Amino acid sequence: AKREGRNKYRLFADELSLKAQARRSLELDLRHALAHDQLSVYYQPQVDPRSSTFEGAEALVRWFHPERGSIAPIDFIAIAEEAGLIAKLGEFVLREACREAANWPEATRIAVNLSPIQLRDRQLPNIVRAILNQTGLPAERLELEVTESALLHDDGVTYSNLHTLQACGIRIALDDFGTGYSSLSYLRRFPFSKIKIDRSFVSQVPHDADSMAIVETVITLAHRLGMTVTAEGVETHAQLHFAALKDCQQAQGYLVGKPMDAEELRLQFLEEKQLKVGT
Ligand code: C2E
Ligand code: CA
Ligand code: CA
Ligand code: CA
Numbered sequence: 001a002k003r004e005g006r007n008k009y010r011l012f013a014d015e016l017s018l019k020a021q022a023r024r025s026l027e028l029d030l031r032h033a034l035a036h037d038q039l040s041v042y043y044q045p046q047v048d049p050r051s052s053t054f055e056g057a058e059a060l061v062r063w064f065h066p067e068r069g070s071i072a073p074i075d076f077i078a079i080a081e082e083a084g085l086i087a088k089l090g091e092f093v094l095r096e097a098c099r100e101a102a103n104w105p106e107a108t109r110i111a112v113n114l115s116p117i118q119l120r121d122r123q124l125p126n127i128v129r130a131i132l133n134q135t136g137l138p139a140e141r142l143e144l145e146v147t148e149s150a151l152l153h154d155d156g157v158t159y160s161n162l163h164t165l166q167a168c169g170i171r172i173a174l175d176d177f178g179t180g181y182s183s184l185s186y187l188r189r190f191p192f193s194k195i196k197i198d199r200s201f202v203s204q205v206p207h208d209a210d211s212m213a214i215v216e217t218v219i220t221l222a223h224r225l226g227m228t229v230t231a232e233g234v235e236t237h238a239q240l241h242f243a244a245l246k247d248c249q250q251a252q253g254y255l256v257g258k259p260m261d262a263e264e265l266r267l268q269f270l271e272e273k274q275l276k277v278g279t
Contacts (some may be wrong), residue, residue, distance in 0.1 A: 027083045029065065030076055034088055039063050041096045042259035045269050046111070046230060049244040049251040054269040056109035058145070058252065059097035060259045061089065077115070086115045091127060098135040098142065100262045104270060111143040111173060116150035120157050125164040139169035143194070146172060148180035151190060159190065166191040173230070177218065187225060195222045199233025199253070205242045212242070219246050 033039055043057040063071045080086040094112050101110035118124055132139055144165060150158055162172055173194040174186070178201055187195075197218055204211030215231070222229045231243040234253030243251045257268065 023079065026071075026076065027079055027085075030063070030080060030083070030085060033063060033065070034085060034092065038066070039089065039092060040261070041093055041100070042261055043097075043100070043110075043265045044252060044259040045257040045265065046109075046250045046252045047256050049231070049234075049240050049248060052256075054108065055250060056104075056111060056143070057101075057265060057269075058111040058259075059093055059113070061093050062259075081115055081117050086117050087121065090115055090118045091131070094128065095131050095135065098131055098137040101141060102135050102137045106141075109141050109143050109171070110137070111145050113145045113175070114150070116147070116158075119146060119150045119161055120155075122157055122161070124161045125168070128165060128170065129168065140171075143171040143173050145175040145196065147175045148177075148182060148186060151186050152181050162190055166193075176232075178214065187221075187227075192227055194228045194230060196230045196232050196252075197248075202231045202233045202239055202243075202253070203235065205239045215242070216246050219248055223247070 040062050042060045042062050044060060045054055046056050046058065047054055061073055061077075063073075063076055065071050077086070077089075080089050097110050097112050101108065104110075114124075121127075128142075128144075132142065146162070166172055171193040172191055173196055174190075174192045175196050176198045177195045179198045195218060197215055201211045201215050201218075205215060206212060219229050228249040230250040230252055231239070231248050232252055234240050234243060234251045234255050236255060239253070240251055240255055257265075260268070
């Protein structure tokens with residue numbers, strides 16, 4: 001039994017070091033990818049649920065690894081954060097997305113995700129302003145998405161960055177609402193223009209009465225606070241209709257469109273005059 005225990009331990013240790021090695025090799029590859037333009041930006045459309053009018057898109061980073069194929073953000077964002085690469089990655093996505101959206105119609109917006117680490121950098125407002133200048137995108141057409149986890153242990157820098165960015169005319173959206181450390185005091189303290197209701201609630205519509213009550217109440221709350229609402233993860237017509245019925249301003253999800261490259265987005269959403277969702 002003793003030996004078995006020891007072997008088990010050895011197995012566990014080997015597994016750990018294998019994991020550490022895999023992680024380390026992914027980190028090296030990511031460094032290389034950043035230096036050699038192997039990352040790209042996909043765009044997921046956001047529409048008005050009533051008219052299906054295209055209102056903008058969320059930029060989502062993609063990594064097509066030459067040997068491993070496509071690697072999901074969930075598998076490399078955390079590595080980028082721990083390895084000190086997220087600032088560079090974030091700037092790349094922001095620049096690319098602003099450059100692309102500068103060619104879209106004036107009434108549209110581009111939403112870009114910010115890591116909590118980027119938000120803690122005092123240089124963030126300067127970096128964002130420089131990119132707006134370089135790409136010619138008006139500040140009003142940029143929306144930055146932040147999650148509640150970025151606000152949790154704020155020492156004041158995130159707070160001041162968000163207020164500075166908002167004062168420039170940039171909009172701030174609270175992402176994944178309802179999942180993290182939701183605290184209603186955030187809604188008062190930080191300058192949000194929009195709440196994005198997390199897919200975990202939206203996906204339960206219309207089967208789960210509690211989720212529907214939560215979605216409906218969050219929409220009412222947001223509107224009372226002068227914010228707009230996006231329903232995330234809309235996959236069915238029933239969910240789209242529910243969003244429209246409850247006066248949700250925007251819908252985003254596979255029903256409307258999966259994340260796609262810039263050219264595909266232009267073809268599907270900007271060149272056609274009439275858009276019919278889910279047909
Ligand atoms: P997120 O910001 O909540 O982005 C939405 C995610 O939900 C995307 O996954 C999108 O593909 C997926 N999604 C959208 N509609 C549907 C739907 O109808 N059904 C389902 N099942 N999924 C849907 P993705 O692209 O894999 O990104 C995952 C997460 O990685 C993002 O979640 C975000 O937290 C992070 N991420 C992606 N790009 C960036 C980036 O450029 N910077 C930072 N800091 N994080 C990023
Ligand atoms: Ca997001
Ligand atoms: Ca989200
Ligand atoms: Ca609208």
